[in-house]
Every structure is written in C-alpha cells, then in structure tokens.
Amino acid sequence: MDLLVVGSGLIGTSIGLALRGQLDVALHDPSAASLEVALGRGAGRRWDGQEAFAHCLVAAPPSAVAGVLASLPTGGTFSHVASVQRAVQASLEEAGVDVTTVCGSHPMAGKEQSGPAAATAELFVGRPWVLCPSASTSAAALEAVRAVAVACGAEPLVMTAEEHDAAVALVSHLPQVAASAVAAVLGGTGGSLDLAGPGLQDTTRIAGSNPALWVEVLRQNAAAVAPLVRELSAELAGAADALDRGDLDAVEQLLRRGNDGRGRVPRKRGEHDRDFVPVSVSVPDEPGQLAGVLVSAAQAGINVEDVRVEHLPGRPTGVIELLVHLDAQAEARRALAAAGWEVVRA
C-alpha cells in the first residue's frame, strides 16, 4: 500500500516516522515550514499535489478535515485521526464527500509538545488506536486504516463515533477542564502556594496543556463534555453546601465514591493501582543514587513499575519510591536492604 499523509504536525509526522521502511509514504502540509521539518526528519517524500494513492490519511485539526479531504484525488480510501469523531463525520456529509470511502480513527497518543519536531516513531506503540467506521464506511476503508494503525505498532479498537466521543469526554476532556479550573482558582486567589506538595503538582499537571489546541477539541465534542462538566460542577456545589451546613457525612460519601472511581482507573491494561505498592529508600540527593537503587532492584530481578522521586529542598537527602507489584514487595525490601540501601520502614 502507498500512503499520502496530509498534515505534518505531531501525529502526521510520527506516522511517517513509524512507517519508514514499511510503506511508501508521501507527505503534504499547507505550512511549508512544518513540511520541511517533517521531510528533513525522514518522515516521507514530498507529494507533488497530483499523484493518487491507495490510501490518504488526513492528520489535520478536526474542523479542517472535511475541507482537506474533499480536495484530495479520489479513487482510493481515506481516513483521518481527529480527536473527536461525530462532528467530523457530520462535516464530511455536509461537504459532499463520498463517505463510503472514509473511515475515521483516533490514535490515543500525544504529548504536551506539538509540531513535527516533537514527533517520534514510537508514539503509537502499544497504544489504543480507535477506528470509527460510520454505517456507510466500506470494508476497504476500514481495513486500510487498520493496517496503518498496526504498522505503527498501535492496537486497533473498533467503536462507533458516539462511543468514542463519550469515552474521550470522560477520560480526557473532563479531566482537562477540571485540572484547568482548579489551576485557575489557585491562580486567581493570589494566595501563597508555598505550602504546595506533590498532590497539587499531580492534580494540576495537565493544566499546562496548550489552550489553542484544546479549545478546538472541546468545541467539537461540546455535546459530550458539557453534561460531564455540569455533573462535576454539581458534585462540587453539593460538597460546598454540605461543608457550609456541617453535613460531613455527605462529604465523606463523596470521598468514598472518589475512592471507588479512582479504583476503576486502569494503570496497565488489566491491572489496577491497587496491585502496586511502594517501597521507599532514603538516599543522599545527588546524581547516581537513583541509578544505584534501580541497579540493585534489577540485580534482584525486581520489576519496577514506576518511580517517584521526592526531593527535600535545601537538604542533602531525598526519598525514592519504587512502585512494585504487591507480590514482589517483601522481596524488594529484602533485596534493597541487603544491597545496603536505607529502606524506609513501611
């Protein structure tokens, strides 16, 4: 299969890089500067504006997909990688595109940076890549974008556009709006944040995301996101009222429902947070300590799921927290202590 990728941003360029050596990929972008960066990184060859392809993938913002797609040579199949699906399906119908030739899709991968310079061949490896055929989509169009997803190392997953939009509203768009709103309240008070700890760091991390990109996503999925944001607002209004009238039972119920919801957030596919436990080691806060602890863990055959580093500002010590599987906790503690590390008693 030969492939035209239109759009050399983070996603389009990463697709080109991932397919290098597998498929004949041509690239195009209305921004010559962006295209040059992508071509320079080896993400594909330049499109002459005429050549037709077996499959064309449009990696453009959701609102631009229909216009771009309608302008391409017909004859092959088409896909896009928009982060919202219903609005794009509707726009294709309005634009008079032959929708039997088109399959929407959405690779669940991204990063805080954007543009071709941030692209990587590994961006999609092991990630879900949602395929959203409409009722009209041909099998050929579906199979073409499935082949692209598989060739990029992703795991294809078929959903309707409605299912997709509801799922991303819940796991991605709602948390984004929530984190932004928490950070906006923090910023707006003018109060001191000097006492902030890791909890605040985590809760507001994605509030650093690009507003211009996010507002387009939220515009296109407003119908799915608005009810969730309103429900969150109502939960919080209920909590504020309960605090005001001293009904702490209601507050405790909210915290308990939060525990339950948190328990449902997947960590790896099929595994949940509660399967992993911390093992903490106290170390001097200097280069090489983190490596040393992990070398000891590796030598003992302990698989470290995740690492958290707690710096102690202005002090010569830090705490390294290794997240290990519950079954490996005792062995990890034993092995690290045996290797001479100061394991913090759990």
Add this chain to the structure above:
Amino acid sequence: MDLLVVGSGLIGTSIGLALRGQLDVALHDPSAASLEVALGRGAGRRWDGQEAFAHCLVAAPPSAVAGVLASLPTGGTFSHVASVQRAVQASLEEAGVDVTTVCGSHPMAGKEQSGPAAATAELFVGRPWVLCPSASTSAAALEAVRAVAVACGAEPLVMTAEEHDAAVALVSHLPQVAASAVAAVLGGTGGSLDLAGPGLQDTTRIAGSNPALWVEVLRQNAAAVAPLVRELSAELAGAADALDRGDLDAVEQLLRRGNDGRGRVPRKRGEHDRDFVPVSVSVPDEPGQLAGVLVSAAQAGINVEDVRVEHLPGRPTGVIELLVHLDAQAEARRALAAAGWEVVRA
C-alpha cells in the same frame, strides 16, 4: 529539653524516630496496640502517666487536641500538629487551657499510609513546618516547638492560624475535594475507562486518599474550604454553559487562566516546572533498563530531577522520560545517545 509526645500515629511516631539520639522522648497513646508498635520501633520510652516534661507535643486528630492537652501535667509548654489551626485554637480556649503555654504547629509532611508502622525518621526533612502562635502564645512555647521542628530537619515558618488555614485550603484541601469529585463522576457514569492515559492517572491520584481522615480535616477547615469549592463549582458551571452555547472564547480563557495558575505551582522551593524539560529514551520493557539509563545519566554527571515511566501494554518496549534542568538537556541527550541509548527525538 525533654519531650512528651502524645499520639503514636504516623506523625507522632515519626517525630520520635527523628529525635532519637537528640532528645529524651517519652511516648503515650490511648491505643495500647499503636503505642507498642511505636515503642517497638524505638520512637521513645513509655510515659508513666505522671512525669512532667519541659514540652508536650500532642499528635492527635484536630478534634481530640483540646481534650488531650487539658489532661496533661502543667508546668511546661505545649504544642500540637493539627492540620487545621483556627478550630483547634478555639477549642483550646473553650476547654479552659492556659493558652499562653500553647503554640499550634503543622508539619507539611504526610503520606498516603497512616499509623506508626508507616512512620519514618526522614518524614519532615526539608519540609515546611508551620508554626502558628496565637496572640497569647508565650515566646517559650513558640521556641520549644520551633526547636522540635528544627531537630526533625524541617524548615520552620511562622504564620497566623488564619493564614495557615487559608493556605492549606488552597494547596491541599481544594485539590483533594476536586480530585475526589472527578473520580466520583468517572465512577458514577459506568462508562468505559479503557482509553485512559497518564493525564487521568495524575488528575485522580489523590482521590485514593483515606476518607475517614480527610473528612475530619475538611470538617475543621470547612469555613476556608467551602468558598474555594464553591468558586471551583462556579468555574465549571460557567464552562459547561459556555460549551452549551458555543462560546469557546470563554472556554479558552479558562484554559489560559489554568496555564497561569499551573505556572505558579512550585516544584522545588524557588524552581518551577518550566525550568525542567524531558529527555526520553525508548527501551525494552524489562528489568534493569531504567537502572541502565540512570547509570548512564549519573556517569555523565546529569542530575535527574524526576523520572516518568511509560509502559506500552502488551509490547516489549517502554519509554523512560527523565526530567532534567533546561540547561542540561542538550548534554543529557548527547551523553545518553553516546552511551548507546535510543534517545527519542525531541
């Protein structure tokens, strides 16, 4: 100075462990089981119930502080470590305690686990320890708790009780309620969370906290927390309305204010997120890789501020993201590539 610590939970036992070899510390707890664990860990000697001390520190839940304090031998000075201050000050006055002898304080340290078994001598090292003298507190009481904080390795910081309660409402209590509410909405929909990524993980992490402990904190600081939760609710209601009526400018403004607020969240004292940049390495997802990457960084003299591990479910590769200072980014990329690691192009 000799010291009586009443309360052998996480904080009281950690204080005893931190002061070992520095001060003569006696311990007491109404729970014999908890006390035995703390004594067994060497956090202090057993109190006979009669002996008087130069200073008594009450490490009990906020609602219990006044009752405990009123029952102790007088003659010395007193402190507590309650996570809220105004309510405890008021309860001391109501209990008829001689408030000139008492200085409230709050070590800004904790962990998701509780109890004496989770205690560590390093819990307070480099952390702010807020001292909240009232208008009546004697200099002797203030200096006694300051000496305890310094001996534990913490950094004392004097604030009024009102300032303290407002600050923790903002940086700790508001994010807790927000994370719990987001997780409660997630859990309540019954929708699939299979498409969840790291953003959702971070935003909801503290929703896993202990409801029974948190509800006491929120009860005692309800007056400071409720207005912030209400403000957050109003921000979100505004966002939902804006999404419904298609006013995406208002949504973008919220996202931009979120960027500003996030930029004010401190990372280390005096340093902010924006000073740190990621360097990513693609590795086989097996024990020892993380250690190998960090050994290479250490050998090159690169100080790794933080580490994030991205597993790629069902695939034999993962991505390790090292957070390094902006000034060290180029050197880190060069050194890791020179050591043979597959550095992901930024």
